[in-house]
Amino acid sequence: MIKAKSGEKIFTEKCTQCHKLDERYTGPALRDVTSRRTPEFILNQILNPEEMTKRHPEVKKMLAQYATQMTFQNVSEDDAKAILEYLRSVNK
Amino acid sequence: MKRKGIIISLISVLTTALIIYNCSGGGSSSNFSDAASKVYVAPGSYDEFYAFMSGGFSGQVGVYGLPSGRLFKEIAVFSQDPETGYGYSEESKAMLMTSYGFIPWDDAHHPSLSMTNGEQDGRWLFINGNNTPRIARIDLRSFETEEIIETPNSGGNHASPFVTENTEYVVASTRFSIPIINKDVPINTYKENFGGTISFISVDKNSGKMNLAFQIIVPGFNYDLARPGKGPSHGWAFFTSYNSEQANTLLEINASQNDKDFIAAVNWKKAEEYVKQGKAKTMDAEYYRNYYDEEKQMAYSEVNKKVLVLDPKECPGMIYYLPTPKSPHGVDVDPSGEFIAAGGKLATVIPVHSFSKMLKAIDEKKFDGEISGIPILKYDAVIAGEVQDPGLGPLHTEFDGEGYGYTSAFISSEIVKWKIGTWEVVDRIPTYYSIGHLMIPGGDTKKPWGKYVIALNKITKDRYLPTGPELTQSAQLIDISGDKMKLLLDFPTTGEPHYAQAIPADILMKNSKKIYELEKNKNPWAVKSEKETRVERNGNVVRVYLSASRSHFKPDNIEGVKVGDKVYFHVTNLEQDWDIPHGFTVKGLNNSELLIMPGQTKSILWEPKQVGVYPFYCTDFCSALHQEMSGYIRVSPANSNVQISYNK
Numbered sequence: 001m002i003k004a005k006s007g008e009k010i011f012t013e014k015c016t017q018c019h020k021l022d023e024r025y026t027g028p029a030l031r032d033v034t035s036r037r038t039p040e041f042i043l044n045q046i047l048n049p050e051e052m053t054k055r056h057p058e059v060k061k062m063l064a065q066y067a068t069q070m071t072f073q074n075v076s077e078d079d080a081k082a083i084l085e086y087l088r089s090v091n092k
Numbered sequence: 093m094k095r096k097g098i099i100i101s102l103i104s105v106l107t108t109a110l111i112i113y114n115c116s117g118g119g120s121s122s123n124f125s126d127a128a129s130k131v132y133v134a135p136g137s138y139d140e141f142y143a144f145m146s147g148g149f150s151g152q153v154g155v156y157g158l159p160s161g162r163l164f165k166e167i168a169v170f171s172q173d174p175e176t177g178y179g180y181s182e183e184s185k186a187m188l189m190t191s192y193g194f195i196p197w198d199d200a201h202h203p204s205l206s207m208t209n210g211e212q213d214g215r216w217l218f219i220n221g222n223n224t225p226r227i228a229r230i231d232l233r234s235f236e237t238e239e240i241i242e243t244p245n246s247g248g249n250h251a252s253p254f255v256t257e258n259t260e261y262v263v264a265s266t267r268f269s270i271p272i273i274n275k276d277v278p279i280n281t282y283k284e285n286f287g288g289t290i291s292f293i294s295v296d297k298n299s300g301k302m303n304l305a306f307q308i309i310v311p312g313f314n315y316d317l318a319r320p321g322k323g324p325s326h327g328w329a330f331f332t333s334y335n336s337e338q339a340n341t342l343l344e345i346n347a348s349q350n351d352k353d354f355i356a357a358v359n360w361k362k363a364e365e366y367v368k369q370g371k372a373k374t375m376d377a378e379y380y381r382n383y384y385d386e387e388k389q390m391a392y393s394e395v396n397k398k399v400l401v402l403d404p405k406e407c408p409g410m411i412y413y414l415p416t417p418k419s420p421h422g423v424d425v426d427p428s429g430e431f432i433a434a435g436g437k438l439a440t441v442i443p444v445h446s447f448s449k450m451l452k453a454i455d456e457k458k459f460d461g462e463i464s465g466i467p468i469l470k471y472d473a474v475i476a477g478e479v480q481d482p483g484l485g486p487l488h489t490e491f492d493g494e495g496y497g498y499t500s501a502f503i504s505s506e507i508v509k510w511k512i513g514t515w516e517v518v519d520r521i522p523t524y525y526s527i528g529h530l531m532i533p534g535g536d537t538k539k540p541w542g543k544y545v546i547a548l549n550k551i552t553k554d555r556y557l558p559t560g561p562e563l564t565q566s567a568q569l570i571d572i573s574g575d576k577m578k579l580l581l582d583f584p585t586t587g588e589p590h591y592a593q594a595i596p597a598d599i600l601m602k603n604s605k606k607i608y609e610l611e612k613n614k615n616p617w618a619v620k621s622e623k624e625t626r627v628e629r630n631g632n633v634v635r636v637y638l639s640a641s642r643s644h645f646k647p648d649n650i651e652g653v654k655v656g657d658k659v660y661f662h663v664t665n666l667e668q669d670w671d672i673p674h675g676f677t678v679k680g681l682n683n684s685e686l687l688i689m690p691g692q693t694k695s696i697l698w699e700p701k702q703v704g705v706y707p708f709y710c711t712d713f714c715s716a717l718h719q720e721m722s723g724y725i726r727v728s729p730a731n732s733n734v735q736i737s738y739n740k
């Protein structure tokens with residue numbers, strides 16, 4: 001729970017200029033992303049988005065659709081885990 | 093005799109030129125491909141050295157790669173830069189404040205890298221403003237100007253900002269003497285009213301903060317260039333002077349020495365002691381120190397009102413004059429710290445003084461009179477040797493660390509290589525044309541990197557495609573790894589190239605800053621997320637707190653601004669990855685655009701004068717949807733009732 005709280009703060013500061021929970025923005029809506037993607041996928045996408053675009057066919061497809069390369073937002077691994085907890089907590 | 097030498101070297105220039113011309117027709121000169129392969133840096137590969145070239149009258153510093161000669165960046169220092177907003181933005185305007193008001197330009201001459209133990213440490217680059225006497229410090233992690241300090245009691249700062257062995261000080265002095273303290277006097281009272289100063293500006297070991305530690309009052313000559321000592325001569329600094337004829341006391345000196353001006357040898361450790369003993373007088377002055385606070389991302393000015401001044405008459409042993417022929421320009425200390433070479437513009441030799449002989453001569457009081465309390469040492473007692481036939485108009489010397497000096501000769505347009513100790517000229521190479529300074533990477537330190545010498549030329553004439561009356565200036569890269577100097581590359585430089593510095597790339601690369609961390613951004617106008625973006629009115633001041641991220645501004649529809657308002661756009665780039673800047677401008681902006689690095693906040697003032705709807709947009713091609721990164725701001729009449737509103 002504490003993790004989800006701190007995850008929310010980091011998400012607000014580092015991600016909300018591109019992601020909303022319920023509508024498309026610069027990137028996809030993320031309310032149900034924890035249903036769509038595995039935790040590994042989400043952590044990789046947060047920590048190494050450029051590598052994901054190169055390696056992962058799904059992310060490559062998303063790049064073609066959204067036309068913006070998501071970039072690393074200078075978050076630590078712990079930050080990324082906290083964000084994941086937050087994304088889990090909003091997926092209801 | 094001298095004449096003949098020059099004719100011969102001119103002829104050899106012509107023949108080389110002819111040969112080169114012929115070869116270029118065939119296209120397979122082994123000389124050319126040899127040179128080309130030495131300067132070829134394959135696409136995607138890095139250069140071996142960073143070179144920092146003074147921008148001269150552009151007031152900037154150019155950052156180049158060596159050996160390729162590719163230009164990477166121009167660092168705005170003393171000049172406003174419409175590309176980044178430096179000197180225009182609310183955050184940076186204070187950097188260009190002086191006791192004469194806001195000055196958006198200066199004549200930048202001598203880049204100087206910070207040192208530890210006499211070797212480059214890659215922390216800071218200093219450069220002087222020659223016109224309105226100033227010294228700037230550039231941070232070599234961000235490649236941005238961090239601090240500018242004015243020097244009072246000065247009519248122009250040329251012999252500056254050369255650094256002492258551990259960057260204890262950067263030096264400054266008066267190119268033009270003026271009344272000290274400046275006052276309204278007839279100009280023909282020069283001899284009685286004018287004076288010079290030599291300044292020592294301390295540099296804080298950790299922060300780099302500059303502070304005018306003390307000034308030394310000196311006779312009203314023109315102090316031209318300087319070099320602090322190193323190794324055994326650490327603790328001393330040497331300043332050339334010309335126009336020594338202006339001093340009354342010079343009349344006492346015998347006639348043969350009228351051919352000579354002086355190098356002032358300053359024992360700054362002694363000067364420090366005198367300051368500690370309270371021998372310095374506190375004088376009123378007014379000078380600015382402007383500094384950039386990296387966390388607040390904001391420049392501040394501080395006005396200083398006092399300066400400590402030492403008078404050589406009351407401080408024996410602090411300063412001596414070394415007679416030096418003739419109107420000397422450069423003064424350069426060899427890597428061992430023992431030899432001090434002067435570039436006597438009008439001299440027929442390069443005089444090289446010996447530091448150990450100088451100490452002995454001081455001990456034995458081998459003086460030839462004095463000027464204003466400054467003993468003049470006997471020339472014969474301090475000279476180590478004279479390089480004969482050094483070319484016409486010798487100016488500056490750099491060293492390769494292998495026992496050779498390289499001197500630029502302006503009038504005969506050449507570099508002359510000579511051997512330390514025997515003082516014989518061993519090689520010479522023409523430059524195209526009118527070389528001023530020259531630079532060997534680390535050639536002014538205890539540990540030169542050698543390999544290349546760069547000629548910094550004032551005139552290019554027929555060397556490049558013509559561009560109207562104003563032609564480019566140039567640098568020439570010359571290989572010095574063998575016995576014979578070899579010209580490798582000719583490349584244009586921006587602004588007038590005075591001095592330059594070069595440092596191995598790996599020393600700087602690893603520290604190069606990539607982003608500004610949002611968490612550390614303490615700019616009072618920053619927004620940390622889109623949630624914080626807003627527009628606020630206070631009287632006729634409207635503050636627009638904008639965020640920028642690919643590929644939109646938030647907010648992007650703004651209403652309620654009126655004619656006569658002062659609108660401040662405070663733009664924060666919320667991105668956190670390398671090389672994703674955003675730009676900002678609005679139609680009719682009387683200021684420059686902003687270029688905002690990831691995690692940075694910059695602010696610009698806009699004063700709309702006519703009603704209408706004004707587009708604003710991102711000027712940096714930041715993404716595929718960059719053209720979409722735009723917005724509108726509506727301007728209503730001064731008496732309108734339209735309230736501030738914006739999309740949330």
Ligand SMILES: [Cu+2]
Nearest residue numbers: 674710714721
């Ligand atoms: Cu943009």
